[in-house]
Amino acid sequence: MRQETDYVKHHIQKVVAFFEAMAEFAQWLEDRGKNVIYYTLDTPENTQKLGSNIARLVSEHQFERFQYQLPDEYRLDQQLKLLTDDLSIPSEPFDSEHFLTDRQSLSRFFDSKKSLLMESFYRHMRKQHQILLNKDGSPVGGQWNYDQNNRNKWKGEPKIPPQRGFRKQVVETLKRIERAGVNTFGAISPEQFNLPTTRTDALAMLRHFCEVLLPHFGTKPYISSGSYIHKVSNYCDACRYKVQERTSDDACPCPADHSRPGCVLGGTFLSPPNFLSPPKIQAQLPETGSTADGDMLPGGRCGE
Numbered sequence: 001m002r003q004e005t006d007y008v009k010h011h012i013q014k015v016v017a018f019f020e021a022m023a024e025f026a027q028w029l030e031d032r033g034k035n036v037i038y039y040t041l042d043t044p045e046n047t048q049k050l051g052s053n054i055a056r057l058v059s060e061h062q063f064e065r066f067q068y069q070l071p072d073e074y075r076l077d078q079q080l081k082l083l084t085d086d087l088s089i090p091s092e093p094f095d096s097e098h099f100l101t102d103r104q105s106l107s108r109f110f111d112s113k114k115s116l117l118m119e120s121f122y123r124h125m126r127k128q129h130q131i132l133l134n135k136d137g138s139p140v141g142g143q144w145n146y147d148q149n150n151r152n153k154w155k156g157e158p159k160i161p162p163q164r165g166f167r168k169q170v171v172e173t174l175k176r177i178e179r180a181g182v183n184t185f186g187a188i189s190p191e192q193f194n195l196p197t198t199r200t201d202a203l204a205m206l207r208h209f210c211e212v213l214l215p216h217f218g219t220k221p222y223i224s225s226g227s228y229i230h231k232v233s234n235y236c237d238a239c240r241y242k243v244q245e246r247t248s249d250d251a252c253p254c255p256a257d258h259s260r261p262g263c264v265l266g267g268t269f270l271s272p273p274n275f276l277s278p279p280k281i282q283a284q285l286p287e288t289g290s291t292a293d294g295d296m297l298p299g300g301r302c303g304e
Helices: 002-006 012-031 050-061 074-086 105-110 118-128 171-180 199-216 226-232
Strands: 066-069 091-094 295-297 301-303
Touching (some): 002 171, 050 074, 105 118
Parallel strands (some): 066 091
Antiparallel strands (some): 295 301
């Protein structure tokens, strides 16, 4: 709707990404037997305003109830509240799955607190959703956060990892936007659009982040000890050597002699980013299917 493209000037890639995602989601629903009414930007019945579009559909199809997902944007949230007040049928909002929390979680948590400390809420969410916790409830790695490891400048090492790309073709969507005269800024490559527009795309990007980018987070030693590796992953759990030992025959040989027989790093150890897909994190990622992982493309991109 022009209501959404025109209330502020958007980057052309954002507009294209939204329209592509909407079209693909509509198709996904139809493929699963759902009845979908989908207005494109140039659909003749599209009045370009949310209120009049909904009012027209309610009247035309004789709907008996209006149910909607709570939006993430305050402007749209307020518009929907006013719109439902004017409808002649009952309405009902539903929370989205865009956040781990509902809209009242933060206020409920801090209601009895004397100070508003984000760290306490962060720990509460970790415990509530069992994220990176040991069986005894303590944080994986022994600390709740590693902020102190994220304060040094990047000095060129490790090298910037490849980008997770998609190479989508969005020519028709771009033409539709241009025909409508939507005022945007920025540049776009319609033959090689590189943003996620489906759930599969988003999960592939999440997995790429956790496996390729997250190991580089903050200040990481280029050659790490077994103790450090054990702290951030369970990569060394099957190793015959003990990371707690320093001088015995069973002492962990890393990083001095990672090629010693029995070391799970097997002589391939260069640095955590080169081998480490943190299993403690990876184990919590949803499966993405065979099309989600992608292959590396020239220029540091991946394709479907």
